[in-house]
Amino acid sequence: MHMGLFMSILRTSAFGLSLIAILGLSACGGGSGSVGSAGSGNIFGGGANAQQQGGGLGHTPEVEEPRETIWDLFKNVDDPNTTVEVNRYIWNASLDVLSFMPVQAADPFSGIIVFGLGRPPGGGAAYKATVYVRDPALDARSLSVALYTSGGRPASAEAVRKVEDAILTRARQLRIRDGKL
Structure with a gap:
């Protein structure tokens, strides 16, 4: 029972x-x-x-x-001393070039920076951006930028290319300034 x-x-x-x-x-x-x-x-x-x-x-x-x-x-078997490396020059250049946008989130371990809505100097449309620095090399393949208009639509490929070029140019300037050419 x-x-x-x-x-x-x-x-x-x-x-x-x-x-x-x-x-x-x-x-x-x-x-x-x-x-x-x-x-x-x-x-x-x-x-x-x-x-x-x-x-x-x-x-x-x-x-x-x-x-x-x-x-x-x-079980936690991950090595706590393992880090994901990102290129510091591209990281800092992204913050410099997109300084007109507020930073909403930044994770240096994964290489992602999320920027809020901001209007570039000189007027024009407002944009939001997400930058992904995926490699420690100072190389164009290390950088991905997703740019969106205030309406949430993706920006033109030309605008994205201009932002990526500006970030990479600024990153090279920072590296030259540090004397690590």
Whole structure:
């Protein structure tokens, strides 16, 4: 009688559903040593192939250890000393060239600067911009600019190209000024 009551509570309560889901997921953990083997369905890689890539004597391959259970996804295994590099000259030049726009958000780790609505010096239409500095090289491929009118429509390709050229020119000037030509 008590078992039937317990089962009906499990079937109808959110706790019961959560418990069943957790037990079901933990059963998928494996543990038979087949993690990383061919055809095992392991999406995290590793296994025998990762150990064979090591090469000669005393060489330890720098391969991330495979994750064995779903709970490994919640472990913090990232290296806290790893940083994403962006070109500081392009970053500072973007802030200089688009200084007429308010900065709404800036993330130097991902290289994204979001500018609010602003009118360029000398009048004209108001624009919003998002700048993406994606590489540490001082190169045109390191810079992407998305420019929008006050109505939210993308600006002309010519306007975007002029802004990108102005940012890259200013970045080169900053680099020359620092004496790192």
